[in-house]
Amino acid sequence: MYPTWEVPALTAGGVIGLIAAFHILPSHLSVSAMWFNVFLENRAYRQNRPELIEYIKKYTRTLLIFSYVLGSLTGVGIWFSATVASPRGISGLIHTYVWAWATEWVFFVIEVIGIFVYYYTFGKVDRRTHLRIGIVFAVASWVTMIIIVGILAFMLTPGKFNETGSFFDGFFNPTYFPQLFTRTGFMFAISATFAMAVASRLKDEETREEITRLAAKWGIAGLLVGSVMLVPWAATLPAATAYKAGLAGLVPGTVLYGSVAVAVLMLVYFVWALRTPGAITTATAVLAIFILFTGILGGERIREMLRKPYVIAGYMYSNQVIAHGVASRGVEPEVEAMSRDGFLKHVALVPPALQPISDGNRVAVGRFLAEQQCSACHALGDTGLRPLARMVRRLRLADVERTDGYLTGLGHYDFMPSFVGNDAERHALAAYLVELGKGATALAAKH
Ligand code: HEC
Incomplete structure (x- = not known):
């Protein structure tokens, strides 16, 4: 056991939680926003609409600054805080998933280079090439999610890993696919919320309303897919332990119902934007981002709560004591x-x-x-x-x-x-x- 990092009131885990929950905004935004951009860019070329290109540039600039400054900082922040708060937990993960992280970083580098190339080559390369750059970025950034979710879901439901010690048994664990598609759905709701905030700054009313309406549709679709995928996710949680008890009583009602309320509120917001796109001002759009953030905070809190008493389920407790050995990896309880x-x-x-x-x-x-x-x-x-x-x-x-x-x-x-x-x-x-x-x-x- 290492010395502990004690944080008054907040606890060390709370520090990671806050940084990680905030990280969701820029990271999920970055993973999904380019899909919307590519869709709009394609539309702009087909219908010959330069004003849409102007919007895409604005949205990409927001992405570049918000996602790549705050996203990268908070991403590193998670690493720093998690390493200090739970060195043995990180070590447990690294010993199995170091190559998963290495692979993720390769795609992340493609993402980082991609956003700059995409932003600075508007009008400098031909349209097809530019669209392709966007698609490469969009796919590469989704791959980072495909990989990270494997590790996150492993911590909650390691599946057969504790018997076999196999990388892929742990990675493609019972909650992997439901969690991947939940996040994939919700990430479109996040990028739609930001897309509407950027659109609210456009002067031309017609373009503003058209983009707001399109983004609202993406938001509704994302919210529905994400919410529906929560059902198989909850169903695959193991029944015996704290997971079900957690859902039943442990998670404070304010957090559980608060998160549901945020999802409903966001749905109402998107439907409202779809019907009266002119009503969405910058202030409303920023408020929507805040509301969305409280929902993310609640959702992630629930996921963390369900994992207790473990940091890695069935293997290591939150306080870093190894609860059960992983014989195939030579880990002793x-x-x-x-x-x-x-x-x-x-x-x-x-x-x-x-x-x-x-x-x-x-x-x-x-x-x-x-x-x-x-x-x-x-x-x-x-x-x-x-x-x-x-x-x-x-x-x-x-x-x-x-x-x-x-x-x-x-x-x-x-x-x-x-x-x-x-x-x-x-x-x-x-x-x-x-x-x-x-x-x-x-x-x-x-x-
Ligand atoms: C894995 C996380 C975790 C660890 C480690 C942990 N606890 Fe808890 N503990 C909880 C949770 C969650 C609750 C329920 C909190 C609530 O009621 O809001 C709780 C509740 C309690 C309660 C109140 C129980 C009740 O019936 O109301 C006591 C007392 C307590 N813990 C003591 C301890 C002590 C002492 C330790 C260290 C030896 C410890 N806990 C370690 C998660 C933990």
């Missing part, structure tokens, strides 16, 4: 050994003052254990994400013995890993939790 030897024996860089456990350092050791084993999902305080102090008070865990007993049964929750460690360590964590429940936040600062 750790829970038993860590409980036998003591968890701290398996942590690199334990502060010397925390060993051995004594009356003097017990609470501090408990805090260290909470950082290691709980802070991936809980803020260690009164505020923020699933604040542990409040949870402890809610359960009235006010004395150490009772709390110790509670910790013994922690793994009974579908969504939480068991406490891992020996009796003295569990006792130390219990002592810390009791102090935490008393509101002893001053503890946060000192070890």
Whole structure:
């Protein structure tokens, strides 16, 4: 185990979550926008409409700036934050999927070069060639999604991977295709929302309304395909574990119904734009982007929630303890050994003052254990994400013995890993939790 990255209130996972949810906007936009561009460009040539080309240039410029500045920055941000927050999780993924990422980056490079070439060769190469550049870009960027979704879906439903250790068993896992087509559908809704925002800046009313109407149609189609594909996606989630419990009760109602409400609202917006395209102002269009973003935040939160207690389902817990081994890859489970030897024996860089456990350092050791084993999902305080102090008070865990007993049964929750460690360590964590429940936040600062 490595040292942990503790982020007050937000938690380290929360940092990744925020960056990753924002990343969806530029990344999904970039993957889908060029399909719309190519469609419009083709139409512009056939009907000889230079004003459409002017629009495509504007939309491409937005894409270039928004997707390639913010998209690339947040993409790198996910890597940085995930590596610090969950080095073992990243390592687990890299050991199987390094070539998938390498392949994705090749296509990403084509995308990055493609957008510049496409933007700067308008009118400089013949029309057919220019269209082809657009198509190469559109296909290459969708391929990046085809690859990344394999890894994302693997983390939720590894399928036969845990038995066979095979790259493709993990990649083409049960939720792969439904998730790919859900994202593919929704990405068109995202690019349609942006396309309408750019169109709202056009001076010529007729062109503006025509593009708004076309984009609205793409948006409706994308939203419908994405929503319909959620049905097979939900159906392929394994029944036994936290997944179904998650859908039933764990995901806060505001998040679940909020996401559904956003989808409905977006549908209404697209239909409205289709019928009265003149009514879409820049302010409305920007508001629509914000609303869309809250829906994305909710949707991704649900997906993350369903994966608990794992970071990689059936393999590694969110707190990076290896829950079940992958024999075919020589990965040993750790829970038993860590409980036998003591968890701290398996942590690199334990502060010397925390060993051995004594009356003097017990609470501090408990805090260290909470950082290691709980802070991936809980803020260690009164505020923020699933604040542990409040949870402890809610359960009235006010004395150490009772709390110790509670910790013994922690793994009974579908969504939480068991406490891992020996009796003295569990006792130390219990002592810390009791102090935490008393509101002893001053503890946060000192070890
Ligand atoms: C994989 C993520 C995860 C980890 C790791 C985790 N928890 Fe939790 N825990 C949750 C979730 C999710 C909930 C439910 C939150 C809610 O009710 O909003 C929860 C709830 C709780 C509750 C309240 C339970 C109840 O019945 O109301 C306590 C107490 C708790 N956790 C303690 C811990 C302790 C102590 C650790 C570390 C040893 C820990 N958790 C590690 C995810 C986790």
